Amino acid sequence: MSRGRTSPGRQSESATADLGEFRFESGESIPNLQIAYATYGEFTGDNAVLVCHGLTGSQHVAGYGNGSGVAGQARAWWSDIVGPGKAIDTNEYYVVCANVPGSCYGSSGPASDSPDGDPWGTDFPPVTIGDWTRAQRRLCDHLGIGRLHAVVGGSVGGMNALDWAVRYPDDVARIVVVASAARLDPQCLGLDAIARRAITTDPNWNGGDYYGEDARPDAGLGLARQIGHVMYLSKESMDHKFGRRAAGRGGRGDSYPADPAAMFFPYREVESYLDYQGEKFAQRFDANSYLYLTRAMDDYDLSEGYESDSAALAAFEGEALLLSFTGDWHFTTEQAESLASACRRVEVPVSHHVVESDHGHDAFLVEPEKVGPPVSDFLVDGPSGRAVTDTASDNHVADDETDFAPVHSSLFSR
Amino acid sequence: MSRGRTSPGRQSESATADLGEFRFESGESIPNLQIAYATYGEFTGDNAVLVCHGLTGSQHVAGYGNGSGVAGQARAWWSDIVGPGKAIDTNEYYVVCANVPGSCYGSSGPASDSPDGDPWGTDFPPVTIGDWTRAQRRLCDHLGIGRLHAVVGGSVGGMNALDWAVRYPDDVARIVVVASAARLDPQCLGLDAIARRAITTDPNWNGGDYYGEDARPDAGLGLARQIGHVMYLSKESMDHKFGRRAAGRGGRGDSYPADPAAMFFPYREVESYLDYQGEKFAQRFDANSYLYLTRAMDDYDLSEGYESDSAALAAFEGEALLLSFTGDWHFTTEQAESLASACRRVEVPVSHHVVESDHGHDAFLVEPEKVGPPVSDFLVDGPSGRAVTDTASDNHVADDETDFAPVHSSLFSR
Known part of the structure; x- marks a missing residue:
């Protein structure tokens, strides 16, 4: 990327939207849901990509959060993946990332002010991933975004992406679920x-x-x-x-x-x-x-309200990419494969791309050279994208040795 | 076992030995080391088996602890393995188990009284596994036991057994190291x-x-x-x-x-x-x-003071059985195999017997039917014992499918 170049991808905005009264899944309401969000790139009507952050992440997926008091994973947490010329190319896509309700980076949550002027504390209503998705839908309306080109999320953000496919199956063309699962295991x-x-x-x-x-x-x-x-x-x-x-x-x-x-x-x-x-x-x-x-993470269960994971996904007419990492014991490759099978059963076009990595769950953040190419190619071409592999494809089944082998394409190779 | 039968194995004793001044590895001393211990069976001169308890276990390896205020894992924690007619048969062996210094079941430790009459608290000297072994050696002297037929330990007790082989290589004929390792991993x-x-x-x-x-x-x-x-x-x-x-x-x-x-x-x-x-x-x-x-557990490292694990074990002229469990992530099968290799390099006769189990580290306590037979046969015949398998034996190496397969002998089958 050229820092000096003026391009649409360089445009960014960080703001807080007042979304009015919001009723949570618990049945409790707050009078004005505030959602802090950041956008990157220029909206052309059909190029919006919503990125869902992990447990302690923020809306600042690709930087521009330096002056906002955030640090650690909250600041520019995926800037190796999202930005001008990156795998999620903000010269091409209008990237939106929103701090989820219940968090503490500007969206309504326990630390934000209640109507009486004091912080909500634990009077804040319980929050679910469904609430995150519904708040994001409201934010998209606010921004004039109808159908999303893609929803991309890592870790619990992957559950958030899955929830989009279930809750608003017509509103998203492609979901990318990175290092995530249909539900957390008891460990x-x-x-x-x-x-x-x-x-x-x-x-x-x-x-x-x-x-x-x-x-x-x-x-x-x-x-x-x-x-x-x-x-x-x-x-x-x-x-x-x-x-x-x-x-x-x-x-x-x-x-x-x-x-x-x-x-x-x-x-x-x-x-x-x-x-x-x-x-x-x-x-x-x-x-x-x-x-x-x-x-919210612990409570999430893709199949809740349905007979099975497959049934939950049946109405989704888009395509799915699942990325998992061999060394990840938080969200395992086996869990991702089970999710891939659920997609296949209801004919949701899916690729389960397994990355060989010793980095554990962290891999989705620290191995951008392995994450970028399949995500980038999937966003353009879906499951048949060049750098996308699938556990069910013939070349994988045929060869035990290379099964689950990563694609060592360089980033930006397309 | 027949509860009504009077046999030597039914004899048991639970007592506390005053072992006098004890200098810990840290260099600090206490004026009178007390060790609470239990014995089971009759000592014949060459049939002593020392059992080393796990982190929070007690001397009550096989019961008789009901009136002693101990509960949970502290009470009769291995009574499926140790007792009359059991794998470690107290009709045959004189079984000794001692509460380690630093613990709280009657041996000297932070909760025991210091010379001024108040509990030691954190003025108690730091304790190492080496101190456990040295205290057990002193207890054996007190009981008139010279050379031990075997030292058997699970989890951190396995480290304790290893330490016996290193520290007193002539004093023990066989060690049984169950669900343990040469050192703890950083996780x-x-x-x-x-x-x-x-x-x-x-x-x-x-x-x-x-x-x-x-x-x-x-x-x-x-x-x-x-x-x-x-x-x-x-x-x-x-x-x-x-x-x-x-x-x-x-x-x-x-x-x-x-x-x-x-x-x-x-x-x-x-x-x-x-x-x-x-x-x-x-x-x-x-x-x-x-x-x-x-x-003490975290600090233990078999190779400490030596060039390698092998070098530490070189002086040991006895035999070793290592038991590991496929589902154990506390002490893994890989760690046990590494320890087996260290034994093989210095020609310590060893069998690494791998038990297929989903029970995690707990397996050494909850799968007695898989633990008993190899332990029992090893105590009699060493690594060539009938129910003992070894990862290095030909039948294992030759067959990938049955590699690491358990021996489904029933308990007491010999």
Whole structure:
């Protein structure tokens, strides 16, 4: 990309839409749903691509969030994939990304102000992925977008993309579901539940009423995030990143209470990493939002209200790309394959493209050279896109050795 | 087994030995190391089998702990394997099991009294697996046991058994290392570190000084245990046990703080299980002991002080059985195979017997019918025991399909 060049893809907007009264799936309402969003590129009527962020992401999918107080995964979290000349090319597409309701990057949520001027806290209505989708539909109306060219999402954002295909089957031509599944498995449900208990047993959580207090539930939120980080990595990536190596004491993150006997043992790199991540996260994210958003993720079940995953997808007349990663134990390749089978049963054109990667769930963020080409080609040509592979295609079934092998195309190769 | 029959195997003793001054590997000493232990069967001079317990186990490997205030995994934790007529047959062997120093079932540890009459708390010296082994050696001297027929241990107890082979290579004829490894991998190190932080960030932990207080760090210890439980299970076993099913609210364990919005979502069986386990564990275990013992486990490295795992084992002239379980992600089959290779390199006779199981790490406790036969036959005949298989044997290498297949012998079949 040429930074100096003036092109349609360079246009971007970051704003907050007032969408009026919004009734959540729980039946509770708020008088004015605010959705913070960012757009990239120029809308031509049929080129809108909605990108759905992950659990703790923001609307700033491709940067321009520097002045907005966001950090970490919230800032330009997929700028290797989305931008001028990138796989989701903002010279071609009008990319929209919205902070989901319940989050804390400008959209209505527990930390935002209620009508009485104080933060909602835990009086904010419970939030579901269905609510995210419905809020995004409202935002699209607000922006004058009817049918979307595509909805693309990673991790829980992939569930959000799936929900679009079920809820508004005529409104989206293509969905891209990256490192996601039809539902969370009980192992991940268990870890998410533990993470929430780490927050709610922190006395500073105080029943969710800590806004304006000096003491915030940073310890609990930090622990929750540490559990999350282990879920996002893999045994292999942790071996490579940290091994059993000792880190220097007193460095970043080394601020958790410990007893004297702890000093006999090394402070390991893996601890230093987790401590630093926990501390950093507590600075950028809201503890109540973490409760709300993990519950939305845990609750999501593609088949809910239908007889099966297939039945849920039956009305969808668009096409689907599923990307999964061999080292991902948060959302496994097996779960993606099960979802692919559900698509095939109701003749939704689908490709399940498996990426060989040791990076765990994180791969969808840190392996753009493997994610970009199939996404890019699918957005243009659907499941028959050049760099798109499928587990059900003949060349894969015929050859055990190359089954699940990645396509090593270079990014921007088309 | 016949309960009415009077046999030598029915003899048992549960006692506490005063072993005098003990200098820990840290260099710190205590004036009188007390070790709580249990014995089963009759000592004949060459039939002693030391069983090493797991992280939160006790000396009560085969029962007789009912009146001792222990519960859960601390009570009769391997009674399917150890007892009269069982795989480790107390009619044949004199079985000794000792509560490790640092634990809380009667041996010296943070919760036991220091010379000034108050509990040691975190003034108790740091504890290593080497200290466990050295304390067990002292206990054996006290009991008049010279050379052991075998040392058998599961999980961190397997590390304890390995340490015997390294530290006292002439004192043990056979080691049985069940669901264990030469060292913990960084993923498990990370989860253990998070578990410790859950304890030390609980305000009731109070720097380790909570004995005699009404408020104890039960919430933090409960969270730590919940993380442990996820490590002990597997995706498959959690799928079978819980699925995504809802449990009734207000039932066992449902006492963690929650916000009103949580009530919109189901309280799942996996949460109910974890909550109950966390609560139960906090009643039976000491939070400081949990810190001490997980640090000992995390710190253990077979190769420490040697050039390699092989070099550490070179002086061992006995035989080894390694049992691993395909669904175990705490201590993997791959780690056990690496340990087997280390044995083979220095010509320690070894069999690596792989058990096909979906039960995760828990398999070593809950699949006695698969664990018993190889252990039983190995204790009698070593690696050539009838029910013992080995990953390096020809029939395994030759046949991919049956590689790692379990031996479906029934218990007591010999």
